[in-house]
Amino acid sequence: MEIPFEYISKTTWSKLINHIAITDDSPPYLFLDKDIIKEKVAVIGKNIKNSKVFYAVKANPDIEVLRFLNELGMGFEIASEGELRILASLGVDASRIITSNPVKTFKFLHEAVAYGIKYYAFDSKAEVDKMSKHAHNSNLYIRLSVSNEGSEWPLSKKFGVEIENALELLIYAKEKGLNPVGITFHVGSQCNNVYNWNAAIDKAMELFEMAKDKYINLNILNIGGGYPIRYLKKVVDIEAIEKKVNNVIWQKFPEDIEIFIEPGRAVVGDAGVFVSTVVGKAKREDQNWLYIDVGVFNGLMESVGGIKYKYIVGSRNEPKKWTIAGPSCDSFDVIDRDVELPEPEIGNIILILSAGAYTISYASEFNGFSIPKTVLI
Template identity: 70%
Template sequence: MTNHKNTLMDRILNWIASHDDEPPYLLLDREILKEKISLIGRGIKNSKVFYAVKANPDIDVIRYLNSFNVGFEIASEGELAILKQLNVEPERIITSNPVKTFKFLKEAVEYGIEYYAFDSIAEVEKLAKYTPRKKVYVRLTVPNEGSEWPLSKKFGVEMEEAAQLLIYAKQRGLDPIGITFHVGSQCSNVYNWHTAIHKAGQLKELVRKNGIEIKMLNIGGGYPIEYTKKVPSIETIETKINSILEEYFPDTEIFIEPGRAVVGDAGVFVSRIIGKAQRGDENWLYIDVGVFNGLMESIGGIKYQYIVGSRGEEKEWTIAGPSCDSFDVIDREVVLPEPDVGSLILILSAGAYTISYASEFNGFSTPKTFLI
């Protein structure tokens, strides 16, 4: 991992030295993207990969990933519009948002998308009206312990209700072919997948008694990346997943929806230090990208690594963004050598859920993305 990051850093520094673009901006490395998109799914039998566009929807990133003939998971007409621009075939698109807008459903059907997730009677009714005879899959609630960004409360149903929904979907003229779940984003607990697949296996047997054959299992995303602490490797996770699938879903088509695992490590935010101050016993460092224009996940617990080009005295810093809002605090107790105002600060593993969350609050522009 150290050599991997050193090589990436060489490419990042060379790009910065040869360009005069003003920070903040996000750099995405092609070599890392290629490595990740080629690795994910390799260890899982009968698998297809659908990149979760929400992780980083930059059109150049999507265009590059599209060159590997992967699929894409989307949730809105905005994400669909990106894929339309690139002429991505509808057969390579799925939508796993269990509650979709009416406008999106109409456009998705018009474009020819076949796969739709659901987790409520209300959604079945919508799908029956707007997407008759399409393939649908139910969102099952599974444990999210060990995930830094849990996703288990907003969506998903328990097994009995999931079975009833699959049966109802069939009665309403849909084609109930699958089950999906999500163990939570940035999940470092490998056993979450074991529990989830076992539960999905029980659901498969339950609905089989009612004449429904589960042909597809969508295991979502959740593969973690290394921010500031070690996490299980993709190979380790997929070895575990594949062994469980062999037991419960030996001949079933497996969908995977990686987002963070594809783009996270490939991204480095380049920011400039715009101020520093001592307030009480705290040292404050102000930079030109913050919670509102690129680092929203920092308020949810994601901890980034930072690099400054300084040989100054090491101190603990509170790092804050540029806006006038006191909520715009990115991190605390970050140990860094004291940098000069005006110098650069690099934020590592920032390729996922940064620009896609960014707004122009307080008049600060959304940072540009460059694929290098």
């Protein structure tokens, strides 16, 4: 079998094959290569001056992943009390945790404040009122709405405000006794369009100047997440993105600005491989169907939003086009179509690459299929 090493590193491949050979774990499970995570941590933030990196826990909140990232000195971005409780169980200090969820539940806010978290996003008057009542000593950064064009998983509709509104909200937050300290945005997840960061930084600069005119001196620029990983298509590498972002930031912002980065997908995505089993095959009209034991509900939810994975099977048969579906009885549970693969046998392993992010974190036990366990090696 020819291994597509442009999609998986040689070391991950040999670790994975060794694991499959010796383990008692039965598929499906998510294999995660620590070395890839470590490589990513070593790269992210290195080309942006004055930056701090906060891993977006939602990408993969597995406790062993978080323990490992904690040991590597990573900060964390969280959105819920569930994420906070895992970090608390690992003893992560509040000074290394921020929250960029612009609309927080009361439960989360109470626990976050009690834990000592100081940095929060907001983008509405209602949130300022909530924060002034329940989190009055907090530092706030405003979420700007920015273009998500060219990102495969856009995030622009739900959150973010335009500049004028952002300025009013910064002023309102100050009047309410809170501490407006910065600006944040998100260019969209799996963003392969470097121009999005440029445009967003320009917009943030405009707001920064307007705030200064109103005697609000901001000192944090949080550039969110969005760094892409290799699924099927080649993507711009993190170093190249960061060098461009760094240039744009420091042409415009003053020296004392601190940069926050909140990557999720880029930290864990490439490190993960789903080890799954072919559980059925069928010919329906002119389509070849392949049924596997990880589906939309128990790990591959992002496939519904257009994320396309690379699959590997051990067969040497002639390639055919397949519709790949998960194990549940729901017709929504179709992962991909027109995937060219040599025909596997029932019971064969099928590997799904770049599956470390937004897979297990979305998974449910719908229809009684268990959530695959995570193996970090």
